[in-house]
Amino acid sequence: MAKFKTPLLDELETGPWPSFVADIKQESAHRDANPDNLDYQIPADTLDDLLGQLELSYKEKETHWKHGGIVGVFGYGGGVIGRYSDQPEMFPGIAAFHTMRVAQPAGKYYDTKFLRKLCDIWDLRGSGLTNMHGSTGDIVLLGTQTPQLEEIFWELTHDLNNDLGGSGSNLRTPAACLGQSRCEYACYNTQDMCYNLTEEYQDELHRPAFPYKFKFKFDGCPNGCVCSMARSDFAVIGTWKDDIKIDQEKVKAYVGGEFKPNAGSHAGRDWGPFDIQKEVVERCPSQCMKWDGNALTIDNANCVRCMHCIDTMPRALRIGDERGATILVGAKAPVVDGAQLGSVLVPFISTEEPYDEIKELINKIWDWWMEEGKNRERLGETMKRLSFQKLLDATEVPAQPCQVKHPRTNPFIFFKEDEVPGGWKRDLAAYRQRHQR
Amino acid sequence: MAGVCTDEEREKVVDFLNGKSSVKSKFYFQDFLPLFPDKKPREVKKVLSALIDGGVLEYWSSGSTTMYGLKGAGKQSAAEGES
Ligand code: HEM
Ligand code: SF4
Ligand code: SF4
Numbered sequence: 053m054a055k056f057k058t059p060l061l062d063e064l065e066t067g068p069w070p071s072f073v074a075d076i077k078q079e080s081a082h083r084d085a086n087p088d089n090l091d092y093q094i095p096a097d098t099l100d101d102l103l104g105q106l107e108l109s110y111k112e113k114e115t116h117w118k119h120g121g122i123v124g125v126f127g128y129g130g131g132v133i134g135r136y137s138d139q140p141e142m143f144p145g146i147a148a149f150h151t152m153r154v155a156q157p158a159g160k161y162y163d164t165k166f167l168r169k170l171c172d173i174w175d176l177r178g179s180g181l182t183n184m185h186g187s188t189g190d191i192v193l194l195g196t197q198t199p200q201l202e203e204i205f206w207e208l209t210h211d212l213n214n215d216l217g218g219s220g221s222n223l224r225t226p227a228a229c230l231g232q233s234r235c236e237y238a239c240y241n242t243q244d245m246c247y248n249l250t251e252e253y254q255d256e257l258h259r260p261a262f263p264y265k266f267k268f269k270f271d272g273c274p275n276g277c278v279c280s281m282a283r284s285d286f287a288v289i290g291t292w293k294d295d296i297k298i299d300q301e302k303v304k305a306y307v308g309g310e311f312k313p314n315a316g317s318h319a320g321r322d323w324g325p326f327d328i329q330k331e332v333v334e335r336c337p338s339q340c341m342k343w344d345g346n347a348l349t350i351d352n353a354n355c356v357r358c359m360h361c362i363d364t365m366p367r368a369l370r371i372g373d374e375r376g377a378t379i380l381v382g383a384k385a386p387v388v389d390g391a392q393l394g395s396v397l398v399p400f401i402s403t404e405e406p407y408d409e410i411k412e413l414i415n416k417i418w419d420w421w422m423e424e425g426k427n428r429e430r431l432g433e434t435m436k437r438l439s440f441q442k443l444l445d446a447t448e449v450p451a452q453p454c455q456v457k458h459p460r461t462n463p464f465i466f467f468k469e470d471e472v473p474g475g476w477k478r479d480l481a482a483y484r485q486r487h488q489r
Numbered sequence: 490m491a492g493v494c495t496d497e498e499r500e501k502v503v504d505f506l507n508g509k510s511s512v513k514s515k516f517y518f519q520d521f522l523p524l525f526p527d528k529k530p531r532e533v534k535k536v537l538s539a540l541i542d543g544g545v546l547e548y549w550s551s552g553s554t555t556m557y558g559l560k561g562a563g564k565q566s567a568a569e570g571e572s
Contacts, residue, residue, distance in 0.1 A: 120551035129548035220555030260555035422530035
């Protein structure tokens with residue numbers, strides 16, 4: 053029997069989509085029934101109080117969550133987000149309702165044993181509510197009380213060989229696309245790089261000392277399945293240097309209708325016969341392809357690796373063999389400044405294990421940002437405030453045309469004398485012999 | 490990475506925080522950098538980490554931003570800018 057009447061929340065259950073209200077009610081009923089006879093470690097009416105407080109917020113159009121706190125596990129500054137009700141007498145079950153972020157495995161591969169065990173821990177010691185996964189990529193465990201935090205942490209680390217993720221002003225839980233485990237477009241081993249860097253930067257993950265959050269994300273190719281270019285301060289996007297490999301016989305098979313374009317994914321309606329000219333050649337953003345009715349050619353020097361042609365005809369076209377990654381920096385959602393996508397810093401970097409080149413670059417960026425960044429300023433904002441050129445200086449990356457989107461609207465590259473062979477000292481007397489005043 | 494902190498460094502941090510205790514109880518990481526002008530930020534972090542491990546300091550987190558304060562100082566769940 054529900055503790056509070058929730059007419060406004062009940063409305064949400066009438067829509068066409070699955071409702072979180074229905075989910076919470078279901079879990080609440082399950083806890084009341086307690087079929088497994090669990091000795092629940094947080095109050096039985098936590099979920100009723102959660103619904104009750106939310107109903108009140110809907111009525112008053114004001115939140116009743118307090119923001120922040122000192123809770124955490126020993127030595128860690130991240131991974132636990134303290135949340136408290138500001139009406140604890142009315143809703144004692146959620147007087148404390150902390151969120152735990154748990155690191156998701158690279159590429160989000162689980163076995164059912166792990167998931168069952170995780171849910172067992174959370175059924176006993178938390179609210180039973182999870183979010184698989186949060187926008188951050190983590191496994192999010194919603195709602196527990198302070199004394200449970202160390203217990204949960206111990207079980208996560210000892211029984212599940214897992215760890216808390218990032219929150220606050222630290223390195224956030226790194227995320228990777230599933231990459232080479234399933235995808236033939238992957239230009240490097242995203243999962244391995246993600247795991248390797250997670251291990252390397254444990255201190256940055258767990259002990260916050262940055263001006264604000266910092267995110268790595270790893271996409272195996274420019275299709276960007278973890279959307280690193282928009283969602284991370286440091287995006288590693290797979291690419292290649294040499295030519296797209298073309299199998300002309302298979303191109304003809306697409307043109308002849310033998311293979312379905314886009315691996316048949318646009319099957320919802322009849323789009324008519326495949327038209328390579330209209331659907332591939334004219335869609336190439338740099339207009340670098342040609343189809344003469346018999347052979348497809350690509351001017352690879354002008355290909356911007358958008359993936360469109362490969363996505364459309366995956367059997368005929370393949371990524372090149374000389375593979376690595378492009379590094380983009382500075383993407384962020386609005387806080388201090390508006391939203392920003394990443395900017396190319398390094399057009400091509402080696403993705404060979406143990407990723408030394410990438411780590412060196414990251415360390416230089418952090419040294420600069422930790423020194424120059426203002427409180428609550430993301431890397432992208434520091435870049436904007438101090439200029440891209442300052443970032444180039446700090447990272448010792450040479451200025452190059454691929455860092456400029458539109459020449460003449462982006463005049464951030466100015467050469468210093470020591471960067472120019474011969475410098476620009478001149479002999480004024482000799483000059484005047486050649487040039488009149 | 491374990492933290493490292495000398496007695497002198499601990500005193501510097503604690504004095505700084507005590508000196509400000511009537512105004513604020515929580516500080517950004519960047520606020521500690523001027524105390525150690527000869528140290529790189531990542532070395533200052535080692536000092537603060539040692540003080541966290543030793544129970545002198547504690548973290549405060551809004552979820553998106555982290556601050557440092559003396560253990561037990563200020564309201565434990567006050568909001569940012571409200572301390
Ligand atoms: C290697 C030689 C040159 C370099 C590196 C160079 C570089 C530049 C740069 C960086 C700008 C500013 C662009 C901007 O802010 O949009 C500029 C503007 C300009 N340059 Fe050059 N320049 C060169 C040669 C020349 C020559 C030979 C002329 C004329 C005969 C010239 C005429 C101009 C003019 C008129 C502008 C102003 C354009 C505007 O305001 O829209 N430049 N140049
Ligand atoms: S980002 Fe590219 S490599 Fe990674 S899964 Fe998506 S398509 Fe495949
Ligand atoms: S990957 Fe994109 S830019 Fe390159 S050839 Fe194909 S369609 Fe053109």
